[in-house]
């Protein structure tokens with residue numbers, strides 16, 4: 001018999017498993033509001049025009065070869081990624097205080113950062129928000145860090161529990177690592193205001209807590225790349241050190257290309273070079289060096305003024321469409337007189353609405369209306385279109401009455 005005869009069957013992933021179930025459903029009215037992946041008004045995945053243009057340039061450029069990239073990835077891509085999140089005029093960049101390595105999208109950037117911290121940082125505890133993206137806890141645990149949570153979401157107000165957040169971070173051991181969503185908090189869609197970010201930053205710096213930003217939706221939340229980077233730039237501006245994981249999956253639609261970057265902002269240029277040398281020892285035995293194609297697309301777009309400009313327009317259009325879906329869903333529930341206060345649908349920001357529906361209601365909506373969403377009540381607004389909003393509104397109405 002097989003040496004794996006006793007291997008237990010693993011459960012499907014709470015987020016990616018929703019798509020597996022959706023694909024199996026033969027219903028013509030099924031709706032996939034699970035995975036955070038953008039869909040057009042026609043319900044189709046979107047390849048941005050600028051991505052198609054960049055790929056044409058790459059294919060026609062006969063000088064491009066398929067050689068290994070360096071362990072740290074494509075140099076242009078790394079520099080441009082740091083500029084994108086920190087700002088072109090960032091003193092940290094001007095002072096060579098930032099080391100950036102190309103990683104396998106947001107997940108890979110988080111994991112490489114976690115492995116580096118587990119190996120070289122004295123405090124091995126990381127505080128992640130409650131709730132947070134389902135993969136965060138596993139990434140940091142598998143890297144060898146101790147994962148704790150800090151209060152984030154207030155189910156009563158459906159807003160930020162700023163008092164709980166400050167209390168929990170205030171009682172964290174000095175030097176602890178803190179995971180922060182740069183913008184468009186997943187799954188709640190609730191972000192701190194700039195004043196609250198300042199409170200968080202002051203507290204964290206006073207306790208020497210180490211910020212680890214996860215920036216997976218820059219430009220997707222407000223439609224502005226600079227607006228969505230403000231939290232990160234506040235921390236970097238104070239001269240403190242921080243980690244930043246970037247993903248191009250959503251804001252450039254490069255999901256399957258696995259394009260991301262990890263930036264570590266250090267106190268001195270010398271430390272930054274030593275950090276880079278140690279990052280290479282983490283990466284080489286993990287996947288050796290990153291894939292060339294996706295990073296080439298990103299750097300082609302970011303280094304060309306016209307392509308960059310056009311990208312910002314396409315990005316704003318995606319963000320705007322999601323905001324339109326929020327309004328349409330809110331109006332549809334009001335038109336039905338659906339019991340409850342649904343204003344959080346239009347107050348929340350980014351790809352997701354944290355509806356407040358419980359697991360029983362979610363299971364009902366899947367069974368009776370073929371709505372596929374995560375069991376915590378999160379729906380990806382990007383999966384909606386004007387055509388399908390009424391079906392979702394009917395399902396929510398039925399689930400709560």
Ligand SMILES: Cc1[nH+]cc(COP(=O)(O)O)c(/C=N/[C@@H](CC(=O)O)C(=O)O)c1O
Pocket residue numbers: 015016034035036037104105106107108133181186214216247248249255260
């Ligand atoms: C906050 C956050 N961080 C990182 C990632 C990882 O993205 P990557 O593709 O590795 O660049 C995701 C993906 N979130 C969506 C997809 C997924 O779960 O993988 C989601 O929440 O649906 C996040 O929501």
